Amino acid sequence: MLAKRIIPCLDVDRGRVVKGMRFVSLVDAGDPVEQARRYDAEGADELTFLDITASSDKREIVSQLVRRVADEVFIPFTVGGGLRSVADLRAVLRSGADKISLNTAAVATPELISAGAEMFGSQCIVISIDARRRDPASGAAGWEVYTHGGRRRIGWDAVEWAARAEALGAGEILLTSMDCDGTRLGYDVPLTRTISDAVRIPVIASGGAGKLEHFYDALTVGGASAVLAASLFHFGELKIADLKDYLRGRGLVIR
Amino acid sequence: MSQVAIIDYGVGNLRSVEKAFAATGCDAVVSSDDKVLRSAGRLVLPGVGAFSACMNALCERGFDEVVREQAAQGTPVLGVCVGMQLLFETSEEFGRARGLGLLNGRVRRFANDLVVPQVGWNQIRQRSTHPLFRGIADDSFFYFVHSYYCEPATSAVTIGETDYGVSYASVVAQKNLCGVQFHPEKSQSAGLRLLHNFANGGD
Numbered sequence: 001m002l003a004k005r006i007i008p009c010l011d012v013d014r015g016r017v018v019k020g021m022r023f024v025s026l027v028d029a030g031d032p033v034e035q036a037r038r039y040d041a042e043g044a045d046e047l048t049f050l051d052i053t054a055s056s057d058k059r060e061i062v063s064q065l066v067r068r069v070a071d072e073v074f075i076p077f078t079v080g081g082g083l084r085s086v087a088d089l090r091a092v093l094r095s096g097a098d099k100i101s102l103n104t105a106a107v108a109t110p111e112l113i114s115a116g117a118e119m120f121g122s123q124c125i126v127i128s129i130d131a132r133r134r135d136p137a138s139g140a141a142g143w144e145v146y147t148h149g150g151r152r153r154i155g156w157d158a159v160e161w162a163a164r165a166e167a168l169g170a171g172e173i174l175l176t177s178m179d180c181d182g183t184r185l186g187y188d189v190p191l192t193r194t195i196s197d198a199v200r201i202p203v204i205a206s207g208g209a210g211k212l213e214h215f216y217d218a219l220t221v222g223g224a225s226a227v228l229a230a231s232l233f234h235f236g237e238l239k240i241a242d243l244k245d246y247l248r249g250r251g252l253v254i255r
Numbered sequence: 256m257s258q259v260a261i262i263d264y265g266v267g268n269l270r271s272v273e274k275a276f277a278a279t280g281c282d283a284v285v286s287s288d289d290k291v292l293r294s295a296g297r298l299v300l301p302g303v304g305a306f307s308a309c310m311n312a313l314c315e316r317g318f319d320e321v322v323r324e325q326a327a328q329g330t331p332v333l334g335v336c337v338g339m340q341l342l343f344e345t346s347e348e349f350g351r352a353r354g355l356g357l358l359n360g361r362v363r364r365f366a367n368d369l370v371v372p373q374v375g376w377n378q379i380r381q382r383s384t385h386p387l388f389r390g391i392a393d394d395s396f397f398y399f400v401h402s403y404y405c406e407p408a409t410s411a412v413t414i415g416e417t418d419y420g421v422s423y424a425s426v427v428a429q430k431n432l433c434g435v436q437f438h439p440e441k442s443q444s445a446g447l448r449l450l451h452n453f454a455n456g457g458d
Contacts, residue, residue, distance in 0.1 A: 002419055003375055003377065003396060005376070045376055067270070070268075072274075072278075074271075074440060074443050074447060075398070076398055076400075076441045094268075095270070098268060098441065118305075118308075119304075121303045121304025121305065122304075123304070123401070171374070171400075172374060200367070202374045202375075225370060
């Protein structure tokens, strides 16, 4: 049986891990390869690196990091953050990454999804969606898409965007709830469920994990194929092995 | 000379395959050099993305002939992911695409009511004590990413099965040919062990 996946996310700046919540970065927290190796040993099913390097030689910095990780860690990993062109995708994939996650660039140029999927295969194109619930006062229901690390509201409906990304050739959706991110009150289960029902590709739930039950809810009621978390794992509050024992105990298929 | 050559025909993440062999202490090279491929003791045929794109890229470089010739001479060949699918006759991806036809059977798409692609860790039920499985526990998890699966004409070539909506052939072997639908280079210790087994003939 296909197992549900647990994915730690590492924020990386200029080749170093920075700890913090998704939208507020904090202190230097070590070498990405060491962290990746530790997560691998603890039973992580995949890794996601969110690169926040703002530099003209970003592509080379990211490629170096990817090569180092790929040489030593034998589980799949995704790289995202500021990748804009087919050339960017090629550089990162050739260096050894398994998947690319696209967010702002995919919204700006949706054809990048189809171009990337045609050239490298849908399996390596992950569309990252940052979504926030619409203001109820506006009278509109649902969730809307934000770009630029959550700073820019673009007015698109998150469900429609997910379905369109799938049609363009996306292989997976990484769905972050901006309302829940950093709160530790749980994933946005209704959002996750709505998107999972709207597409036939795997959905990775992100944003809001605080305790064991939250992961279970996203994977069952939410219909997610995988769950992603950052700070909860980084700060050692939750061990991946303990989380997996818990989920297995509740009857989920876990590696 | 039992060097493993990984066929570089312009697709996929070959660096990971090479490094995974290296991590198990095996001598493996990624190569697009005809001579290197023809003199290698063992060949790995990788592949990701679309079946027909892979097949076209392989043929453009004339490597389809290299694989056919080496396979006929008894060189062990391991197809990985779409590389496994290429060993078969046809795929229903984009109509009807032709493969190498070294194994009888076809490649089919998963049913529409499933989440496709299948992405993640799934189990292999071992149907025989093939040398590829030496040291690997039955029902071990491996990492899969695919929308299509192989349907061999005869179940005799299926040495490992996986369940995803259907029970399908995830590991096949016939004489010197074998194929795995998952990515051994991304399947942690079980995957590395399988690569080691291929490189060493199960010793």
